[in-house]
Amino acid sequence: MKKPLWPSPENGAKNGGMPGPRIRIRAGLARTSAAKWLVIPAVLIGVAIIGSWAMAVEEPKFTVSLHEGAFEVRDYPAVVVAEVTVTGDQAGAVRKGFGLLAGYIFGGNTRHQSIAMTAPVAQQRTSETIAMTAPVTQTPADGAWVVRFTMPSSYTLATLPKPNDPRVMLRQMAPARFVVVRFSGVATQSSLAAKTAELLAFAQSHHLHTSGPATLAQYNPPWTLWFLRRNEVMIPLAG
Structure with missing residues (x-):
């Protein structure tokens, strides 16, 4: 067989x-x-x-006066922010700054009070000549970055509890106009540089006069898949 x-x-x-x-x-x-x-x-x-x-998560309110593809010109009202200045590379600085600011809003203040998280987290270079203010932002200056959380709109400087950590500063930012470009993916120092260059070119082509450094605004928690992430580069405009 x-x-x-x-x-x-x-x-x-x-x-x-x-x-x-x-x-x-x-x-x-x-x-x-x-x-x-x-x-x-x-x-x-x-x-x-x-x-x-x-x-x-609450986001700062704004009005749009120009929209063209991924680019916008926005007007923001006055906002109150909590910010810290930290050193390191772009990714390390935002992690460090986020940790310090999270400590404040999760009870590290004189009232042991929790404050609602907002978006975005803003990061800005302090050594540059373009400044950014809004949500949570990160910027470097002289090797340092300013990282910001925008406080919920229900608070004022007078009603916010004082931070326990002296590195956390509270201040009110005046109403401002920004030119903004939106993009997805993981925000890196190279993507920040590339998008800043695109934004400056867009502003120049529309005869918009920038007046400060670029801010990187990130809107999503760290576990968000890269293609679902929302990032923006914002540059203040004169006038």
Whole structure:
């Protein structure tokens, strides 16, 4: 009697050989199905977390006077900000600054009071000649960066609790007009430089006069997938 070319489900099991084709196919389908049911809930949970963050976090209000693709000219009212000056590279500075500011809003103040988180986080270089003010921003100056949280609109300088950490400063920023470009992905020092160059070129082409350094504004929590992230570069305008 001829030996079968492929072990059958039966003789494969009897002889300790590889499972037959039907068993292998069924096992593969079972693994694929199991993986699918594990991935789908994970994706749904991630979308729910990102969605709830977006719904819960207050952003500064503004009006738009010019919109062209990813570019806008916006007018912001006066806002109160908490800010720190930190050193390091772009990514390290925003992490350090975020930690100090989070300490303040999560009870590190004279009233042990929690203050709602807002978006974005703003980062700006203090050594540059373009300045940015708004949400949470990060900027470097003389090797340092200013990182800012915009305080919820329900607070004023008089009603905010004082920070326990003397590095955290509270101040009111005057109404301002900004030219802004929006982009997705992971914000890096190179993308900040590239988007700042694009924004300056856009401003020049529209005869807009910039009056300060660029600010990088990041709107999403760190676990957000890169293609869902919202970042902006903002430069103040004169007049």
